[in-house]
Amino acid sequence: MSIRIVPELQSGNQREKSAAAEPIPPLLFANLKSLYLRRAERLRQLAADNPLSDYLDFAASMATAQHQVLYDNPLTLDLSEALQKSGDTGAPPLDLNTWPRSDHWLRLLTALIAELRPEMPTHIIAVLDNLEKSSVHELESDADALLNRDFSLVSNEKAPFIWAALSLYWTQMASLIPGKARAEYGEHRQFCPVCGSIPVSSVVQIGSAQGLRYLHCNLCESEWHVVRVKCSNCEQSRDLNYWSLETERSAVKAESCGDCGTYLKILYQEKDPQVEAVADDLASLILDAKMEDEGFARSSINPFLFPSE
Structure with missing residues (x-):
């Protein structure tokens, strides 16, 4: 979709x-x-x-x-x-x-x-x-x-x-767009439907969107829904793994995909309601180092940390 x-x-x-x-x-x-x-x-x-x-x-x-x-x-x-x-x-x-x-x-x-x-x-x-x-x-x-x-x-x-x-x-x-969004059949959900940029991280929300995952755009700050247990980059679901630096209750994890070799941070509001897409991604760079050691590349970019090449 x-x-x-x-x-x-x-x-x-x-x-x-x-x-x-x-x-x-x-x-x-x-x-x-x-x-x-x-x-x-x-x-x-x-x-x-x-x-x-x-x-x-x-x-x-x-x-x-x-x-x-x-x-x-x-x-x-x-x-x-x-x-x-x-x-x-x-x-x-x-x-x-x-x-x-x-x-x-x-x-x-x-x-x-x-x-x-x-x-x-x-x-x-x-x-x-x-x-x-x-x-x-x-x-x-x-x-x-x-x-x-x-x-x-x-x-x-x-x-x-x-x-x-x-x-x-x-x-x-x-914020000035005079329209609403609707889901349609198609692909390329790794890109923001508002501006076409890529996410900084994803958030599994609480409240009215309980349990739903939204990718957070690193440019226009919009969030769009992508189902869980599916790679946010290549949309495959065969070889996903979840990594963290703490326990299973960690609010910040990395979802890796063995098909495309990338990962994206996934933040869980139910484990910490204060998690924030940009802040918690930036503060968990040690997890990025671990993922790099495991051979995975980021599929996202934090607005405070751009790659040098």
């Missing part, structure tokens, strides 16, 4: 037909009121007694800045045409490969730099200075490289700041 976003009216026409057949919400948009503050709180909580405490604290500062910049720089945008085009082509409405970026994301980057500067140490301030001195052409080229996953073209120091601004931009746009 794939997920498609359709206009409100069209979704309404399908509602009665799909109510019995589709009780599972296929797509969850981010709650902008709490997204970044909850992430910052979780990162600071996880920083205690963690060997990556300094970097987790930095990530928490970034999330806090994103929250402030989000409300200081609102976005107004009519996405009706983009949604209609998406329906005609089958591509995500905010496709990261084709979306014509406005300079709003650059304003977000400038605001992030200003928000972060007062509390950053000297070596990070130097990175912020370099970003401020970069031309629009250089920044746009870096953005293109990150979105195209040409990570070796962007320094590891600059990448998290540029991605943070891009992510804010896409998250704002996603």
